[in-house]
Amino acid sequence: MPDRAGLFGASKAESTLLVLFIPSVDRDQAAIDQPVWVERALEVLGRLFGGATAFPQGRGVWRDDAQGGRLIFDDPVVINCYTSEAALEASAAELRQFLVRMGTETKQGAVGLVIDRDYLEIRFPLPGAENG
Amino acid sequence: MAKNINKLVALLGAEVVGQVPDVGGGAFGAARLARLLRARLEPAQGQRPGRPTNPTWTRHPKVPMSEATERALAELADRLSTPDRKVSPMQVAAQLLEDAVARYREEEVGAQKG
Numbered sequence: 173m174p175d176r177a178g179l180f181g182a183s184k185a186e187s188t189l190l191v192l193f194i195p196s197v198d199r200d201q202a203a204i205d206q207p208v209w210v211e212r213a214l215e216v217l218g219r220l221f222g223g224a225t226a227f228p229q230g231r232g233v234w235r236d237d238a239q240g241g242r243l244i245f246d247d248p249v250v251i252n253c254y255t256s257e258a259a260l261e262a263s264a265a266e267l268r269q270f271l272v273r274m275g276t277e278t279k280q281g282a283v284g285l286v287i288d289r290d291y292l293e294i295r296f297p298l299p300g301a302e303n304g
Numbered sequence: 305m306a307k308n309i310n311k312l313v314a315l316l317g318a319e320v321v322g323q324v325p326d327v328g329g330g331a332f333g334a335a336r337l338a339r340l341l342r343a344r345l346e347p348a349q350g351q352r353p354g355r356p357t358n359p360t361w362t363r364h365p366k367v368p369m370s371e372a373t374e375r376a377l378a379e380l381a382d383r384l385s386t387p388d389r390k391v392s393p394m395q396v397a398a399q400l401l402e403d404a405v406a407r408y409r410e411e412e413v414g415a416q417k418g
Contacts, residue, residue: 264315265315267316285318
């Protein structure tokens with residue numbers, strides 16, 4: 173693999189893409205404070221991985237199989253963060269803490285993320301969590 | 305794919321739901337592929353107008369593939385098509401192949417230059 177960082181005199185090169193989806197509604201399709209969660213996500217990703225970029229809202233849908241396949245439509249903000257597998261492993265606990273907090277406080281059915289080509293979900297309620 | 309995805313999944317307490325197409329750029333890669341295909345496909349002139357195609361695609365070799373890959377290409381073509389511009393599974397395959405070969409040649413040239 174050519175040394176692209178060296179070619180451009182770059183001091184950093186990361187090759188693992190982490191993508192987060194920041195929702196705009198909760199599981200009942202009620203609006204959440206999305207800008208606040210976008211800022212919180214950027215703060216976490218900036219601190220843990222050195223940087224991230226949030227893109228303007230797209231149009232999204234998620235099928236809530238726990239609610240009989242109900243379609244939840246929203247306008248997510250997608251955040252890209254280039255990092256490394258080693259950094260992800262080292263910071264997985266804190267990243268999970270943020271994702272669980274967002275999913276719980278904004279009443280999500282699941283929080284979605286992409287690592288390279290794999291789409292992952294953390295589903296709610298968490299196993300062993302109490303209702304309400 | 306991340307080499308240690310299973311470990312990351314366990315650490316995050318998540319589940320892998322599926323994979324996104326390997327078109328580079330992660331989740332935006334699919335959007336990139338869609339733009340590429342719509343920009344490059346032009347309606348054919350003369351003999352069989354109607355289905356847009358890339359005018360530089362003059363060869364039509366048969367390419368072996370698994371049933372799973374054929375299904376994945378069909379799903380991808382469905383997702384990339386719009387009411388105004390239909391994309392076929394083999395057009396998707398052709399574009400992905402051209403991108404992969406171009407990337408390989410860039411890396412090969414880069415490696416040769418040291």
